Amino acid sequence: MATAIQRCLVQQLRSRSTGKRSLIILKQRPVGVEISKEFAETCSYQGHQARCSHVFPNSDFLTLLQTRGICEGIFPNTRPNEVNQLLSCPQSMYCGFDPTADSLHIGNLLSLVLLLHGQRAGHTPIAVLGGATALIGDPSGKSKERRAMTAEEVENNILGLMENVQRIFKNHCELISHSSIPLSPLKILNNRDWYKSQDVISFLSTTGRHFRLGEMLSRSSVQSRLNSKEGISCTEFMYQVFQASDWLYLFENHNCSIQVGGNDQTGNISSGFDLIHRVTNKYVFGLLVPLILSPSGEKLGKSTGNSVWLDSKKTSPFEFYQYFLNLPDSAIEGFLKLFTFLKNDEITSVVDSHSASPEKRIGQKTLAEQMTLLVHGDSGLESAQRCTAVLFGNSVLTLSSMGLEELQQLVKNASTTELSLTSDLSLKDLCLKIKCFKNEVDAERIIKAGGVYLNQQRVSDPELRIGDGGHILSNHITLVRVGKKNFYVVRWRV
Numbered sequence: 001m002a003t004a005i006q007r008c009l010v011q012q013l014r015s016r017s018t019g020k021r022s023l024i025i026l027k028q029r030p031v032g033v034e035i036s037k038e039f040a041e042t043c044s045y046q047g048h049q050a051r052c053s054h055v056f057p058n059s060d061f062l063t064l065l066q067t068r069g070i071c072e073g074i075f076p077n078t079r080p081n082e083v084n085q086l087l088s089c090p091q092s093m094y095c096g097f098d099p100t101a102d103s104l105h106i107g108n109l110l111s112l113v114l115l116l117h118g119q120r121a122g123h124t125p126i127a128v129l130g131g132a133t134a135l136i137g138d139p140s141g142k143s144k145e146r147r148a149m150t151a152e153e154v155e156n157n158i159l160g161l162m163e164n165v166q167r168i169f170k171n172h173c174e175l176i177s178h179s180s181i182p183l184s185p186l187k188i189l190n191n192r193d194w195y196k197s198q199d200v201i202s203f204l205s206t207t208g209r210h211f212r213l214g215e216m217l218s219r220s221s222v223q224s225r226l227n228s229k230e231g232i233s234c235t236e237f238m239y240q241v242f243q244a245s246d247w248l249y250l251f252e253n254h255n256c257s258i259q260v261g262g263n264d265q266t267g268n269i270s271s272g273f274d275l276i277h278r279v280t281n282k283y284v285f286g287l288l289v290p291l292i293l294s295p296s297g298e299k300l301g302k303s304t305g306n307s308v309w310l311d312s313k314k315t316s317p318f319e320f321y322q323y324f325l326n327l328p329d330s331a332i333e334g335f336l337k338l339f340t341f342l343k344n345d346e347i348t349s350v351v352d353s354h355s356a357s358p359e360k361r362i363g364q365k366t367l368a369e370q371m372t373l374l375v376h377g378d379s380g381l382e383s384a385q386r387c388t389a390v391l392f393g394n395s396v397l398t399l400s401s402m403g404l405e406e407l408q409q410l411v412k413n414a415s416t417t418e419l420s421l422t423s424d425l426s427l428k429d430l431c432l433k434i435k436c437f438k439n440e441v442d443a444e445r446i447i448k449a450g451g452v453y454l455n456q457q458r459v460s461d462p463e464l465r466i467g468d469g470g471h472i473l474s475n476h477i478t479l480v481r482v483g484k485k486n487f488y489v490v491r492w493r494v
């Protein structure tokens with residue numbers, strides 16, 4: 001007798017007319033993008049070893065997303081039975097990211113978390129990198145025309161985004177999902193691939209015919225620009241056509257009936273819905289995540305200049321960890337539900353312990369740990385915790401276990417000086433050599449007043465001989481701090 005999954009597959013194959021549905025998993029590599037050896041390895045890794053703890057497909061998926069606040073809206077919201085029916089069979093679900101920067105940020109992370117929940121529930125996640133759409137420019141939420149990007153910039157940014165997405169899926173699979181059933185492999189596609197062989201006339205005479213100008217003009221992203229002094233170019237006006245065509249392509253070639261995006265994407269998702277319905281007479285659905293705002297209420301995003309990046313070179317694991325550690329109490333429960341994979345009862349228990357002693361910041365610590373583990377893996381979390389111990393716990397032992405690079409990340413703006421130790425070097429001489437002070441008088445005064453720290457320990461004798469009393473750590477480094485925030489790294493020649 002056929003299993004439930006087999007019945008589902010047969011039903012799906014019968015119900016679709018395209019004949020191209022890729023229920024067979026394709027390990028497709030974005031063409032035109034250099035793929036590193038690591039990328040190739042993690043791709044095959046995910047295909048073979050990923051495991052999921054849920055029964056497949058998990059019918060509670062949508063309820064879980066809604067109760068945790070991850071899915072704020074379903075587009076269209078008038079067909080609840082169809083969307084539930086669709087999700088009771090294996091689907092592909094996609095989210096697109098335009099490579100307008102070389103890294104994703106925590107606003108984008110929520111859509112990836114939704115895809116990960118989808119993967120855990122038995123669906124196939126697809127990340128589309130907008131090699132084509134980044135060159136057009138999405139007007140959604142933008143009061144001005146975007147700066148035109150060069151093809152080289154876009155190609156370079158794609159590499160960064162691909163690395164981010166791969167790393168997060170790998171960390172989730174290895175460190176967070178304790179599972180027993182294989183997860184569907186993640187697909188990363190570049191939308192440049194399905195446009196590069198089309199000429200503009202055939203695109204307009206085929207795809208273009210399905211779009212109604214009235215509907216296109218009604219999108220709020222278009223309306224707000226039409227009513228502004230800046231206006232909207234034909235290029236950006238056409239953006240919705242490309243995002244809609246992406247979805248049609250994915251629907252026909254990758255069984256993709258679900259698009260995930262921030263709620264600022266409703267207009268583009270609606271264009272895709274209209275196109276697919278017009279062409280195939282089938283219904284597809286958008287799952288909309290809420291926009292993540294900064295504590296001061298603005299959207300966290302690339303263009304808003306307040307990003308917490310997923311690339312460790314732009315936001316180090318320590319800074320990333322600290323961002324969550326410093327969130328106000330009021331944000332914690334919501335963020336634990338949105339971003340972590342802790343179960344609801346685990347979150348309740350964290351929130352209860354936090355409320356009993358808020359000064360211990362148990363909620364912030366749990367959130368920071370879970371987020372750093374997902375984004376930067378266990379080595380990133382260890383580094384973040386080491387850096388925190390040094391900066392806020394004054395741990396000399398931890399400081400001596402750090403490499404120069406990690407220390408430089410910790411004290412980002414600190415100058416690093418290489419010195420040879422002489423037997424008569426005093427603290428005051430050292431401070432002058434590494435340019436903590438402009439003159440001897442200032443040096444003497446501030447050291448005596450207790451404003452100088454060696455390896456996070458206060459020292460107040462300007463004549464103190466350096467070298468005595470473990471001022472030089474076993475990693476041949478001394479960290480000098482003046483006041484609260486001015487750091488200087490000394491690297492001793494050996």
Ligand SMILES: Nc1ncnc2c1ncn2[C@@H]1O[C@H](COP(=O)(O)OP(=O)(O)OP(=O)(O)O)[C@@H](O)[C@H]1O
Pocket residue numbers: 095096097098099100106107108110111138260261262263264265289290291292293299300301302303304
């Ligand atoms: N702060 C945010 N909260 C939730 N989702 C977000 C946030 N920022 C972006 N997204 C979502 O991430 C996906 C990719 O967005 P995109 O690459 O355009 O990011 P962006 O930071 O908004 O970029 P830009 O500022 O250039 O528009 C979209 O679905 C978008 O809605």
Ligand SMILES: N[C@@H](Cc1ccc(O)cc1)C(=O)O
Pocket residue numbers: 095096097098128130133138191242243244246247265268
């Ligand atoms: N328009 C989306 C990115 C995107 C690109 C291509 C898609 O097919 C889907 C989404 C954004 O700017 O946030």
